[in-house]
Amino acid sequence: MSQPSAAPRVHTGVCNLCEAICGLRFDVTGEGPAARITAVRGNPDDPLSRGHICPKAVALKDLHEDPDRLRQPVRRVVGPDGTPRFEPISWDQAFDLVVEGLVRVREQHGANAVAVYQGNPNVHNWGNITHGHLFFSQLRTRARFSATSADQLPHHVVAHWLYGHQLAIPIPDIDRTQYMLVLGANPLASNGSLMTVPDVRARFKALRERGGKLVVLDPRRTETAAIADEHHAIDPGTDAAWLLAVLHTLFDEDLIRPGHLQGLLDQVDAVREAVHPFSPEATAAHTGIDAATTRRLARELTAADGGVAYGRMGVSTQAHGVVCQWAIQAINLLTGNVDREGGALLTSPALNLIDMKLMGPGHLGAWRSRVRGAPEFSGELPVSVLAEEIRTPGRGQVRALVTAAGNPVLSTPNGGQLDGALAGLDFMVAIDFYVNETTRHAHVILPPTCFVEHDHYDLVFLHLAVRNVARYSAAVVEPAPGALHDWQIYAELARRYAQRAWALERGGLRQRLTGLLTRGVVGRLSPRRLLAIGLRRAGGQVKLAQLEAQPDGIDLGPLKPSLVSRLQRRQRRIRLLPEAIRRELPTLITELTTPAAASLQGPDGLPALKLIGRRDVRSNNSWMHNSARLVSGKPRCTLWVHPDDAARRGLHDGQTVTVGSRTGRVQVPVHITPDIRAGVVSLPHGWGHDRPGVALQVARAHAGASINDLTDDRLTDRISANAAFSAVPVWIEAA
Ligand SMILES: Nc1nc2c(c(=O)[nH]1)N[C@H]1C(S)=C(S)[C@@H](COP(=O)(O)OP(=O)(O)OC[C@H]3O[C@@H](n4cnc5c(=O)[nH]c(N)nc54)[C@H](O)[C@@H]3O)O[C@H]1N2
Ligand SMILES: Nc1nc2c(c(=O)[nH]1)N[C@H]1C(S)=C(S)[C@@H](COP(=O)(O)OP(=O)(O)OC[C@H]3O[C@@H](n4cnc5c(=O)[nH]c(N)nc54)[C@H](O)[C@@H]3O)O[C@H]1N2
Numbered sequence: 001m002s003q004p005s006a007a008p009r010v011h012t013g014v015c016n017l018c019e020a021i022c023g024l025r026f027d028v029t030g031e032g033p034a035a036r037i038t039a040v041r042g043n044p045d046d047p048l049s050r051g052h053i054c055p056k057a058v059a060l061k062d063l064h065e066d067p068d069r070l071r072q073p074v075r076r077v078v079g080p081d082g083t084p085r086f087e088p089i090s091w092d093q094a095f096d097l098v099v100e101g102l103v104r105v106r107e108q109h110g111a112n113a114v115a116v117y118q119g120n121p122n123v124h125n126w127g128n129i130t131h132g133h134l135f136f137s138q139l140r141t142r143a144r145f146s147a148t149s150a151d152q153l154p155h156h157v158v159a160h161w162l163y164g165h166q167l168a169i170p171i172p173d174i175d176r177t178q179y180m181l182v183l184g185a186n187p188l189a190s191n192g193s194l195m196t197v198p199d200v201r202a203r204f205k206a207l208r209e210r211g212g213k214l215v216v217l218d219p220r221r222t223e224t225a226a227i228a229d230e231h232h233a234i235d236p237g238t239d240a241a242w243l244l245a246v247l248h249t250l251f252d253e254d255l256i257r258p259g260h261l262q263g264l265l266d267q268v269d270a271v272r273e274a275v276h277p278f279s280p281e282a283t284a285a286h287t288g289i290d291a292a293t294t295r296r297l298a299r300e301l302t303a304a305d306g307g308v309a310y311g312r313m314g315v316s317t318q319a320h321g322v323v324c325q326w327a328i329q330a331i332n333l334l335t336g337n338v339d340r341e342g343g344a345l346l347t348s349p350a351l352n353l354i355d356m357k358l359m360g361p362g363h364l365g366a367w368r369s370r371v372r373g374a375p376e377f378s379g380e381l382p383v384s385v386l387a388e389e390i391r392t393p394g395r396g397q398v399r400a401l402v403t404a405a406g407n408p409v410l411s412t413p414n415g416g417q418l419d420g421a422l423a424g425l426d427f428m429v430a431i432d433f434y435v436n437e438t439t440r441h442a443h444v445i446l447p448p449t450c451f452v453e454h455d456h457y458d459l460v461f462l463h464l465a466v467r468n469v470a471r472y473s474a475a476v477v478e479p480a481p482g483a484l485h486d487w488q489i490y491a492e493l494a495r496r497y498a499q500r501a502w503a504l505e506r507g508g509l510r511q512r513l514t515g516l517l518t519r520g521v522v523g524r525l526s527p528r529r530l531l532a533i534g535l536r537r538a539g540g541q542v543k544l545a546q547l548e549a550q551p552d553g554i555d556l557g558p559l560k561p562s563l564v565s566r567l568q569r570r571q572r573r574i575r576l577l578p579e580a581i582r583r584e585l586p587t588l589i590t591e592l593t594t595p596a597a598a599s600l601q602g603p604d605g606l607p608a609l610k611l612i613g614r615r616d617v618r619s620n621n622s623w624m625h626n627s628a629r630l631v632s633g634k635p636r637c638t639l640w641v642h643p644d645d646a647a648r649r650g651l652h653d654g655q656t657v658t659v660g661s662r663t664g665r666v667q668v669p670v671h672i673t674p675d676i677r678a679g680v681v682s683l684p685h686g687w688g689h690d691r692p693g694v695a696l697q698v699a700r701a702h703a704g705a706s707i708n709d710l711t712d713d714r715l716t717d718r719i720s721a722n723a724a725f726s727a728v729p730v731w732i733e734a735a
């Protein structure tokens, strides 16, 4: 038994739950694996987050202590009464079962019959990045999927086209900008995305105090809209038209001012021609935003001494997500706001995955999916096609799946269909610490340690932060004896898979030996050792020893212009009108200049409503609802309905309704509010925990329903096939 110690030790650490990556201080009592976290606070000395914290950080402690969290591998067995359950097995047995299961499917059906889905925490947990590839690359499968195609894929496609690298995404210089135009993002709830921006409320406040302006376009009056100077409730799914109208205005009113980028931009005249049909007047009926407002906002952005347009989820996950993200970059480029203070800049992290060529520049459409012909991006197919790839017989049909830190049943479009498809797989393994809506289908679950049990250096989000910082955090508490981190699971899987699958490998002896060597060497090095090597290779500006001596983090200063010298393209120029956009725009003229009528009619004969999502500061996608403190209070999985729409259907506040779409039906309570645009309804994602076999006691008691039982795998972005979650046609009726 550990002695109760007088005063808790204070650990400096970090929260990895969302992109804000806040610095934290943990109070810890007790020793070794028995140590307990007794308090979690923001770290006022963190150069990026400056003491900010949100309610989810304390839930890191709940996750650590959660009795439902798996601490040992399990395999699914069917009891005598026919009900499946999970029984604990040893790591040794688990690894053998996994390798055997995957190799068997590959031998029988080919490499592409084994699919991989990597969820969002893969980018939040560095061990997955440093070691995951050792295993996944050996599977040699084209059936790779991730949460990217239910999220930010359009950003990568556009960054790849314009700036020559999928991760070269200019970040809004929020601390110095004088004008910020926010579309389809609600950083006050999400804490920012593709803009690592802890304490965004204070930063917006400072923006307004220095005379700057914040404008929000969102079908809902969000928390962010509520503190903005202006909010315009755009009709969902129509942003492409609005952004093209802004571009049109820049040309029409002679507002093009590329400034220092002048000599770098090609095809400016081609863009002028391409956007000509989309005037604010022609598109107003489609977007619901009057032409005078659009023209005024375009002028204001141009006139600002440092301004930036920024668009996130709401404009990425819609039918024209790539056009939206392209138009946002084009607006920022043509107003001279890319690569300048107060505009949008590339970051300079101490370990730069782009400049060090640790991550490829990206490619689009090198191959296509078997059933629908959707394009790959950088080696991944869009997750909207995963269920059909499992369900459609024929050569290359997916028969086995590895999910890693992902919950696609709740997070991908038409998740209900995927739920059914997973049940039919020959073999499934999940690397996850919960038996949730997805992993309950696995034959084996390999549970890694949770976040406070391992160290961390943010390999991804330091590339996206509004200030350059470097920060390494040691583990807060020791893991239980025998527990494995994600990276150790991958290293071991890679080693055993290589032995077992050696006979299946193609390629010359030399290539195979290189693979063997990489796995042998990297597999034995911890992420920390790899970080030390990486920082040395980066030039040694920051050393691991320094980072360890300064756990608050090292401030490397504000973002600096660097694009011109870093443009990855050989021609070192920006071709403003990528071929896919040039081909796409003429096909959109009719659609984007007529009212965006919904296509479906409900059983009530009324035109369909347009469904959009919603984030709440106390949720984190689908997987933190097992923390009692985060789900307490009034139910949050409610359908927001405008009073006019409620009146037409005779609905009253709090009543349970059935919501239906092409793909499914759910029952949820309604919340009637003028804060949503008429004709639009909103439901958060990540709920729907009451499925058989889900072993999450708290979450089950606050189950809610899954919006992705309503979203549609057939609704995707035309260019990238990214999921189109916004403006899904739905009907509602009293349950
Ligand atoms: N608390 C919390 N924080 C999170 C997460 C979470 O689940 N909970 N998830 C994290 C993840 S993985 C991500 S990617 C980020 C996302 O970060 P954000 O992009 O800021 O996320 P959302 O809050 O979903 O904001 C999207 C906004 O788009 C609006 N919208 C919907 N459709 C349209 C449309 O057609 N046009 C326009 N203009 N707006 C539209 C919605 O009303 C919503 O306000 O958040 C991260 N942070
Ligand atoms: N309708 C609609 N759908 C959406 C969205 C939306 O706004 N609307 N948002 C989309 C977005 S932005 C995203 S990013 C996706 C997220 O989609 P997913 O990544 O598929 O789902 P998550 O809910 O993040 O599930 C994360 C899983 O990882 C596990 N996990 C957590 N930490 C670790 C770890 O360190 N190691 C391992 N091995 N496992 C871990 C959790 O237990 C959980 O099972 O959802 C998308 N789906």
Ligand code: SF4
Binding pocket: 015, 016, 017, 018, 019, 020, 021, 022, 052, 053, 054, 055, 056, 057, 191, 198
């Ligand atoms: S905003 Fe909240 S969830 Fe996000 S990193 Fe900070 S404390 Fe964690």
Ligand SMILES: [Mo]
Binding pocket: 120, 151
């Ligand atoms: Mo995301």
